[in-house]
């Protein structure tokens with residue numbers, strides 16, 4: 001994942017968020033101020049009580065009243081602490097939810113070229129682990145930072161101005177050394193946190209790939225190897241997390257040593273001042289209590305730095321994804337003309353880094369109601385043509401138009417509603433068969449779903465499933481065969497009622513008889529839906545023989561074109577392929 005160049009820094013992003021949620025942050029800060037004021041009041045009060053006790057002027061009800069005041073202050077502090085946490089975490093969780101929504105929205109706008117360069121497991125880690133880290137920076141870190149700084153300043157003021165500035169200054173001597181140590185630790189922590197998040201992404205990727213390919217791995221006898229690899233990555237992720245923790249843990253001794261030294265100095269200098277009667281014993285007691293109160297701001301500083309470094313590390317991974325330029329633009333505003341003839345003129349496309357074009361100067365047109373067949377050896381460019389048609393990639397040369405309007409001029413939603421695409425390996429969601437078919441038209445009635453399934457010659461198969469149309473399929477449900485999945489996808493496309501149906505090798509896993517039945521149904525449908533055009537991409541020529549025009553692609557170029565009869569007469573690739581497939585079919589039948 002590349003680093004963000006113009007993405008806002010974590011600090012800027014958080015500042016904008018705090019400005020937006022100033023009420024929540026403001027009330028939390030107000031509560032913290034009350035807590036800080038009460039916290040510094042307590043030692044002062046204790047100091048007074050001690051001095052009064054030493055002087056013998058505090059007894060009975062007056063003493064009890066003083067003690068009650070101290071207990072009440074403790075209770076109020078407790079309640080306020082609960083209050084600010086509730087206020088703050090609510091806001092921080094909202095930031096998490098918003099970042100997740102933003103990430104998902106951005107990813108939904110990206111085209112396939114973007115996903116080709118990203119790993120799914122990593123994207124999943126961003127949506128979970130990395131956003132958690134940013135959320136913590138917006139929650140715990142922000143307020144602990146505020147609280148710590150405020151307590152620090154108040155306590156320091158009480159120590160220096162409130163008690164004795166000489167004693168205050170002397171006790172502070174070890175602190176710059178601690179600041180230096182903190183800076184050094186946080187430098188290492190940033191690196192360690194980034195490493196830990198990256199390794200978690202690797203681990204996630206391995207989980208995703210192993211689960212998706214579990215059958216292949218088992219069949220190849222590679223499950224143990226995959227397990228070993230997983231163990232290795234888990235170990236590396238744990239080690240990286242531990243390294244990060246180790247740096248975090250270094251804050252504690254730094255705080256402990258600094259405070260120990262400060263206590264030592266305070267007692268030595270304080271004792272000397274008491275002996276010279278420049279401060280009272282009560283004041284020295286209060287001073288050491290104040291020193292004790294510095295523990296929290298010191299720990300808060302360490303904790304805040306750790307959280308911020310983790311947040312920053314997560315943000316450097318997350319921001320580039322949130323701000324990545326869209327690989328797909330949706331700026332077209334033209335309406336689709338009534339006569340939506342699809343025309344390809346000189347269409348040329350080369351995959352990034354490829355030596356030769358996948359498509360070169362391809363011309364064709366399909367008027368509404370017509371069928372175009374596209375055939376050719378593997379790698380000839382058939383699927384690439386569909387990609388360009390679906391605007392999954394933009395052509396380098398030439399153009400595709402619908403009714404004379406170039407595709408980028410149409411809103412993506414219009415283009416997508418116009419085309420129903422059935423890929424060779426369609427995706428079924430974890431839902432019922434009926435819901436999978438009704439995906440593009442969730443309002444379809446059960447009768448409409450069944451009608452589409454009949455047209456796609458899959459109704460009988462569905463009827464034999466345990467719960468018929470209500471049977472759960474996809475990852476959680478029963479497994480359909482490749483051919484059944486293809487036919488469910490065809491039913492889905494037919495139900496969508498789009499004007500252009502694209503069967504992208506979508507009959508490859510069905511037998512010839514079923515293929516013929518489906519193609520016959522499609523032809524019959526023309527009488528009901530006369531304007532629907534069909535593009536059939538196939539390896540088996542029987543699937544395209546009835547098409548109005550057939551294109552033969554070879555290495556990205558159209559090398560033959562015409563009807564089935566014309567192509568046979570040409571005596572080229574098509575004719576020889578046809579003969580070959582006929583012989584193959586008769587051998588299979590024999």
Ligand SMILES: Nc1ncnc2c1ncn2[C@@H]1O[C@H](COP(=O)(O)OP(=O)(O)OP(=O)(O)O)[C@@H](O)[C@H]1O
Pocket residue numbers: 116351352354358376377378379380381382383384385505
């Ligand atoms: N993402 C990609 N990056 C680089 N080259 C690619 C990519 N996808 C396809 N190609 C190349 O582009 C050419 C055309 O591929 P395409 O998938 O369009 O062929 P096809 O005719 O659909 O093949 P098949 O019948 O096997 O599906 C091939 O040489 C292929 O290797």
